[in-house]
Amino acid sequence: MSIQNLDGNGDQQVPGDKRISWLIVLLLVTGALIVLLPLGVVLATSFSAPGSNAVSWQNYRQAWVQGGFLLAFANSTIVALAVTGLQIATSALAGYALARLKFRGRELILLIVLATLVIPFQMLVIPIFLILKWGHLINTYGALILPTAANGFGIFLMRQYFLTIPIELEEAAALDGADRLQILWRVMLPLARPALVTLFLFTFIGEWNDLFKPLVFTTRPELKTVQLALAAFQEQFTNNWSLLMAAVVISTVPVMLLFLVGQREFIRGIATTGIKN
Incomplete structure (x- = not known):
């Protein structure tokens, strides 16, 4: 006897629907990373100290x-x-x-x-x-x-x-x-x-x-x-x-x-x- 996969509402989950859901999540995560990447570069650059890899707040105080x-x-x-x-x-x-x-x-x-x-x-x-x-x-x-x-x-x-x-x-x-x-x-x-x-x-x-x-x-x-x-x-x-x-x-x-x-x-x-x- 096969066991049916049910979601929280009691509806049967189709494997194709799960793949579509994962694809949508993947696309959303990819889009979010693309949008956030420039912000990450800005933040990383703002904390960088000249000639050093250490994180510094001096740039913010000076600015x-x-x-x-x-x-x-x-x-x-x-x-x-x-x-x-x-x-x-x-x-x-x-x-x-x-x-x-x-x-x-x-x-x-x-x-x-x-x-x-x-x-x-x-x-x-x-x-x-x-x-x-x-x-x-x-x-x-x-x-x-x-x-x-x-x-x-x-x-x-x-x-x-x-x-x-x-x-x-x-x-x-x-x-x-x-x-x-x-x-x-x-x-x-x-x-x-x-x-x-x-x-x-x-x-x-x-x-x-x-x-x-x-x-x-x-x-x-x-x-x-x-x-x-x-x-x-x-x-x-x-x-x-x-x-x-x-x-x-x-x-x-x-x-x-x-x-x-x-x-x-x-x-x-x-x-x-x-x-x-």
Whole structure:
């Protein structure tokens, strides 16, 4: 009598299916190694000491001091948090209005919001620069924060997630006497946590890695961000690969840690948006 192989659900396992599963695992592991190989090279180079095979932290200390990353980290954190907070506020308000409120021109406004997604920021830099100059905001934090305080992607993301939330929850809150803002704050936003985390990660990482705005709208050394500091460091130490890789790791670690912390909510936010039209 032959013994059948059963999986955990009581279904019979076919040898061909097991081979396909192992092949998929092998392909995924190979892909992961290919992706991680450059990161491993960067880390190994950043810890290498000139003329020695020993592991050294001296490159990181030297890169941190000579690159002025303390000030750059402070500026990038201020700008990234401010832009992220403003985008979450504007996206939540506009997304809720487009998802739930009935008013004339709603579909047209949604189309305009979506149209902004195909317009590169670089095409708008001249009018934005003139507006900032008119408002005396050049070489201020305002020049780094206000141009991206609202974003079409965030508005669309929040609208799509709000559409997945049952409207009966809002109706129950309205029967209890809650107004629109109270419903948004006490009912919708707590339920939209995955979308909020997704928007936070997208926005914060994008602002942290942004070089264009600081390069165009600021010239004061006191306002240099991480990417400006990294670019200046690269020009200064072009041939010192150990120091350069240490500086790259320093500038990358914060966003990598942030993504690892919020990756579960990030995946949920991406997976659950776009279900409804």
